Amino acid sequence: MSSILVFAEQRNGEIKKIAFENITIAKKIATELGANVVAVLIGNSVSGLSGELEKYGAEKVVVYQDAKLENYSSEGYAKLMAEAINDYQAGIVIMGATAMGKDLAPRVAAKVNGAVATDVVSVEVDGEELRIVRPMYAGKVRTTVKLTSAIKILTIRPNIYLPEENSVSASVEEKTADIGDFKAIVKEIIAGAKDKLDVTEADIIISGGRGMKGPENYHLIESLAKKLGAATGASRAAVDAGWRPYDEQVGQTGKTVSPSLYIAVGISGAIQHLAGMSSSKYIVAINKDPDAPIFKVADYGIVGDLFEVVPKMTEAL
Amino acid sequence: MNIAVCVKQVPDTEARIKIGEDKKSIDESEINFILNPYDELAVEEALKLKEAHESDVTIISLGPDRITSSMRSALAMGATKAIHIKIDSTPVDPMITATALAQVLKEGNYDVILLGKQAIDDDNAQIGPILSELLDIPAINVITKLDIQGDVVIAERQIEGGVEKTEAKLPVILTTQRGLNEPRYASLKGIMAAKKIQIEEKNISLTDNKIEIVEINNPPQKPEGKIVGEGAEAVPELIRLLKEEAKVIS
Numbered sequence A: 001m002s003s004i005l006v007f008a009e010q011r012n013g014e015i016k017k018i019a020f021e022n023i024t025i026a027k028k029i030a031t032e033l034g035a036n037v038v039a040v041l042i043g044n045s046v047s048g049l050s051g052e053l054e055k056y057g058a059e060k061v062v063v064y065q066d067a068k069l070e071n072y073s074s075e076g077y078a079k080l081m082a083e084a085i086n087d088y089q090a091g092i093v094i095m096g097a098t099a100m101g102k103d104l105a106p107r108v109a110a111k112v113n114g115a116v117a118t119d120v121v122s123v124e125v126d127g128e129e130l131r132i133v134r135p136m137y138a139g140k141v142r143t144t145v146k147l148t149s150a151i152k153i154l155t156i157r158p159n160i161y162l163p164e165e166n167s168v169s170a171s172v173e174e175k176t177a178d179i180g181d182f183k184a185i186v187k188e189i190i191a192g193a194k195d196k197l198d199v200t201e202a203d204i205i206i207s208g209g210r211g212m213k214g215p216e217n218y219h220l221i222e223s224l225a226k227k228l229g230a231a232t233g234a235s236r237a238a239v240d241a242g243w244r245p246y247d248e249q250v251g252q253t254g255k256t257v258s259p260s261l262y263i264a265v266g267i268s269g270a271i272q273h274l275a276g277m278s279s280s281k282y283i284v285a286i287n288k289d290p291d292a293p294i295f296k297v298a299d300y301g302i303v304g305d306l307f308e309v310v311p312k313m314t315e316a317l
Numbered sequence B: 001m002n003i004a005v006c007v008k009q010v011p012d013t014e015a016r017i018k019i020g021e022d023k024k025s026i027d028e029s030e031i032n033f034i035l036n037p038y039d040e041l042a043v044e045e046a047l048k049l050k051e052a053h054e055s056d057v058t059i060i061s062l063g064p065d066r067i068t069s070s071m072r073s074a075l076a077m078g079a080t081k082a083i084h085i086k087i088d089s090t091p092v093d094p095m096i097t098a099t100a101l102a103q104v105l106k107e108g109n110y111d112v113i114l115l116g117k118q119a120i121d122d123d124n125a126q127i128g129p130i131l132s133e134l135l136d137i138p139a140i141n142v143i144t145k146l147d148i149q150g151d152v153v154i155a156e157r158q159i160e161g162g163v164e165k166t167e168a169k170l171p172v173i174l175t176t177q178r179g180l181n182e183p184r185y186a187s188l189k190g191i192m193a194a195k196k197i198q199i200e201e202k203n204i205s206l207t208d209n210k211i212e213i214v215e216i217n218n219p220p221q222k223p224e225g226k227i228v229g230e231g232a233e234a235v236p237e238l239i240r241l242l243k244e245e246a247k248v249i250s
């Protein structure tokens, strides 16, 4: 039986939610295609994590461990993924459209003569084929593609599929990681603010734009975000003005996000901003200009002064 | 130091994307094309290296004839050479593009190969990592900071909630992210000088395509939203809707 390989992304011994989302997707596809789901766990002393993968339905967990794999290494991880693809005769490989997955997938494809669809928002079985949908032009269109390579690799955008528990008892196979030396080595991971949630991983995002008037006012956004357990985002205007860091920028030249709830505060809704966030499930706009284009994509809008509305929201929650 | 920058021409970010009649392509008739914004960062970084190390900066681009205007933009910023890999239309499968680029890059013996992290048309973000594999050269992707001392490269790359500081030795492949630098504008002198540079043309036979476009669609239309109200008074109703109708907060 062929298998569907899921890359079980972990950092610091913590499995990323996207890995569970991806096992859930793999499980659905595997049922229809009559394949089994194999999770691949790579890192240093990570075998203890395999139980969590079982809970979502991985029938087999393959573990590669080595001190050299403590931090992500594109070369090392790609080599091991290619090995697993070969060992388990995988026709489909699923990863997250995360910093790690995006870096890894194309490299693995080059090794196994596969093809990659990146940032996939929908995947369905259609006969013997996969119907894969991915946005292009930052979400201005959606393209359905078919991968005709023997090995098809997908990176799935986080937060699109909900992880579903589906407990099985998995067999765990610990392998020796024969990786040799790397040419590029991660020397250090500089963590951002300790509990800062990245916009691409957040279920709720509150973004502030030029309407915030200055960096000193972003505490309004931060307080509301704290109440909601949300990540903070920004328009490019706010980033270019130096009010907010680059990693918060949402849009065509920033990050593309699909949270359950996106709250745009003092953001006009330029086409480049909309491109990055219009696939959010619910959009709220707070803007004093009733004609601001952001209201065209918003599910709920409040026309008004953000300096009154936002504190009121924080207070009411 | 010998530097190459791979650049792509893409529709400008303002462009409305019209789907072609075959539903498998984009109607390019009204599109204004620009140099991919991330590739501008790559050109800028190359020029900074050129200023520090006295080197040539070669622009390499694969695409139809129209792309030479964007190659000229990169030359006008200060690049010194250009190679146009001529094809009729841009491949769908990034492996094809990367394989062709790899062939040209191999001939050039570059110490530093710069690319954008992503082309804003296909949004693949694949070419950098593929090239690393094909050329067997280390890649550091999505970088926001770069420091090269001798043959040691230290770059910071963005990850979720932090930064990975990565070290490699030349030759290296780097893909750029916003935050790395502010691309310069071409000067009039630069524009004039660029006109005199001969763009070298190359023909390469392409490898097999493994990605087929089935169809292109507009994103699903959201139902018309509603204005909940004006000012702070509307807040309780907004929160009620988010809790009871959308059920996105509790």
Ligand SMILES: Cc1cc2nc3c(=O)[nH]c(=O)nc-3n(C[C@H](O)[C@H](O)[C@H](O)COP(=O)(O)OP(=O)(O)OC[C@H]3O[C@@H](n4cnc5c(N)ncnc54)[C@H](O)[C@@H]3O)c2cc1C
Residues within 6 Å of the ligand: A208, A209, A210, A211, A212, A234, A235, A236, A237, A238, A249, A250, A251, A252, A253, A254, A255, A265, A266, A267, A268, A269, A270, A271, A272, A273, A276, A286, A287, A288, A289, A292, A304, A305, A306, A307, B013, B037
């Ligand atoms: C190549 C390129 C790439 C780009 N990429 C991106 C990208 O990735 N992301 C991005 O966001 N932009 C991007 N842009 C920029 C984009 O075109 C807009 O300039 C930018 O999004 C505007 O940001 P803004 O909405 O914060 O500011 P503005 O357009 O100035 O809007 C500010 C809004 O705040 C409202 N406002 C002001 N005061 C108040 C108040 N007191 N209460 C309530 N509302 C108030 C105003 O009514 C207005 O609608 C890009 C542009 C280019 C050329």
Ligand SMILES: Nc1ncnc2c1ncn2[C@@H]1O[C@H](COP(=O)(O)O)[C@@H](O)[C@H]1O
Residues within 6 Å of the ligand: B006, B007, B008, B036, B038, B039, B042, B060, B061, B062, B063, B090, B094, B097, B101, B114, B115, B116, B117, B118, B119, B120, B122, B123, B124, B125, B126, B127, B128
């Ligand atoms: N046709 C092309 N010619 C030259 N470079 C390209 C081409 N397509 C993509 N690139 C480079 O690869 C990067 C990533 O592109 P992509 O993988 O298509 O998102 C771009 O930012 C460019 O630097």
